[in-house]
Amino acid sequence: MTGNFPKKFGQVFLRDKNIAAKEVRLLSVRDGDEILEIGPGDGILTDILLSYPVKLTAVEPDHRFYESLAIKYAESIYTGKFKILKESFLDIPPANYxxxxxxxxxxxxxxxxxxxxDFNFESAVMMVQKEFALRLVAKPGTKDYSRLSVNAGLRSNIKIISNVNRQVFSPVPGVDSSIIEIRKKSCDIDIKNFDAFLIKIFTMRRKKLSTILNYSGPLSEKRPGELTIDQLIMVYSRI
Structure with a gap:
């Protein structure tokens, strides 16, 4: 399958089963848990997940992988243990897992x-590009700190578990990867409006808030990338 992998989906495929098993262990699943797998590809995680007494739903937009997994796991689909949806994760509505x-x-x-x-879940484990992981956990005042860092930190606690060498993927990508763990936290702010505020100020991140927002309150002489999430919320609430 992976010799002609679907480049339009931007995927590379993990080939190290020990790393896949580590990802699954990080979930700390219990009997009967409902799990969502994003983009199973040729099933390296799926294989391990279905060895647990859980209910698994997978979303796979590429018809070749969808059909292959549907055949391979036909018995699990028949018993209701496994469900596979032929669509993009971005197109499915938020749900509880x-x-x-x-x-x-x-x-x-x-x-x-x-x-x-936007989903409700206890924990999520993702393999992402290493540079992306670093942006997610970046602190104020660093070059990687951005709107992404703020949005992620506002709504979740994210931890980099380990880095993964590019050589364990096929085809070999030009970058290394990281395994991250995500745990949601409560957030009572209007996400859509706050994100519009972040877009505005981080687009001009080298300027002071007083210039960007015509704002003269606390922290007005600071630049967006210097402020913590709590400080950004305070400024947002005053404009």
């Missing part, structure tokens, strides 16, 4: 993360 897992395409990582955070 105990856990979410996936080795996700590099080229739509941001979109997947933002959509993921």
């Amino acid at each position: 105990n856990h979410i897992i996936g080795n996700i395409p590099y080229n739509i990582s941001s979109q997947i993360l933002f959509h993921l955070l």
Whole structure:
């Protein structure tokens, strides 16, 4: 399958079963848990997940992988243990799962993360590009700190578990990857409006808030990338 892998989905495929098993262990699944797998590809995670007493739903937009998995796991589909949807994760409505897992395409990582955070779940484990992982956990005042860092930190606690060498993927990508763990946290702010605020200020991140917003309150002489999430919320609430 992977010799002619679908480049339009931006995927590379993990070939190390020990790393796949580590990802699944990080979920700490319990009997009867409902799990969502994003982009199973040829099933390296699926194989391991179905060895647990869980209910698994997978979303796979490429018809070749969808058909292959549907045949391979026909018995699990028949018994109701496994369900596979032929569509993109970005197109399915938010729902409730105990856990979410996936080795996700590099080229739509941001979109997947933002959509993921609209779901209700206990924990999620994702394999992402290493540079993307560093942006997710970046601190104020660093070059990687961005709108992405703020949005992710506002709605979740994210931890980089380990880095993964590019040589364990096929085809070999030009970058290394990281396994991240995501746990949601409560957020009572209007996400859509706050994100519009972040877009505005981080587009001009080298300027002071007083210039960007015509704002003269606390922290007005600071630049967006210097402020913590709590400080950004405070400024947002005053404009």
